[in-house]
Amino acid sequence: MILDDITAAVAKRIEQDKQRIPPEEMKRRAADVKEKKDFPFERALSHPGISFICEVKRASPSKGLIAAQFPYMDIAREYEAAGAAAISVLTERDYFQGSGQYLQHIAAAVATPVIRKDFILDAYQIYEARVWGASAILLICAILEDERLVSFFHIADSLGLSVLVEAHDAGEIQRAVRCGARVIGVNNRNLKNFTVSLDTSCRLRPLVPKECLFVAESGICTAADVSCLQDNGVDAVLIGETLMRSPDKKAMLHTLAGGRHG
Numbered sequence: 001m002i003l004d005d006i007t008a009a010v011a012k013r014i015e016q017d018k019q020r021i022p023p024e025e026m027k028r029r030a031a032d033v034k035e036k037k038d039f040p041f042e043r044a045l046s047h048p049g050i051s052f053i054c055e056v057k058r059a060s061p062s063k064g065l066i067a068a069q070f071p072y073m074d075i076a077r078e079y080e081a082a083g084a085a086a087i088s089v090l091t092e093r094d095y096f097q098g099s100g101q102y103l104q105h106i107a108a109a110v111a112t113p114v115i116r117k118d119f120i121l122d123a124y125q126i127y128e129a130r131v132w133g134a135s136a137i138l139l140i141c142a143i144l145e146d147e148r149l150v151s152f153f154h155i156a157d158s159l160g161l162s163v164l165v166e167a168h169d170a171g172e173i174q175r176a177v178r179c180g181a182r183v184i185g186v187n188n189r190n191l192k193n194f195t196v197s198l199d200t201s202c203r204l205r206p207l208v209p210k211e212c213l214f215v216a217e218s219g220i221c222t223a224a225d226v227s228c229l230q231d232n233g234v235d236a237v238l239i240g241e242t243l244m245r246s247p248d249k250k251a252m253l254h255t256l257a258g259g260r261h262g
């Protein structure tokens, strides 16, 4: 299964990274980061109306190479200028052609909160995210048992990092709520077989308490998709491919927002 292949590759990378910067050193560097810990990611998504999390993604296992040209700094600045509430940066190297460097450079250049999009399997990656300047991380229920989900949530929280907890079915939503998540995302893409259905978000929305922010992720292509999700009580949408393939990202974001944005 693809998810197992990805997590195996990520686990290997983590071990290599720990050789370069040992865990104790990474932890120390994270503690030294001076920025305020006031959860800007959550604040940005709390604004009235639907918020857009725009993703910087070069490739994916389901779509292959998405952006042959990848001027990631220009892309991030364009998202910011277009009014993105947050910017998601893929940092997974083997399957998404991402990099921690992309995140580090982008977070240093924009005021918009940045979320580290990766397969977090080890607390080391959470300290790394803080060192790189992220405001939030993704935790995926499907790859973390409860014990790690809870402990990673608390580590991130104590560092001032917001956590987007990703679920794909009712059981995972329950686990996300129980771990204390304040932001819950439903991935419309099934990571086991890559099928996409926006109905997944709409079906699961009522299972998430009103106090939580709800993010619909993946497969969002049109203004009709966005307005349908908004009608179903979604607070924010996470959009990658549609924006990455669009030569004029600002115009595309405006279109997706039904002309009400940017």
Ligand SMILES: O=P(O)(O)OC[C@@H](O)[C@@H](O)c1c[nH]c2ccccc12
Residues within 6 Å of the ligand: 055, 057, 117, 118, 119, 140, 166, 187, 217, 218, 219, 220, 238, 239, 240, 241, 242
């Ligand atoms: O490109 P899309 O279909 O708009 O999807 C964006 C985002 O939701 C997707 O990249 C994603 C959602 N959850 C993930 C977990 C890991 C890697 C990637 C993802």
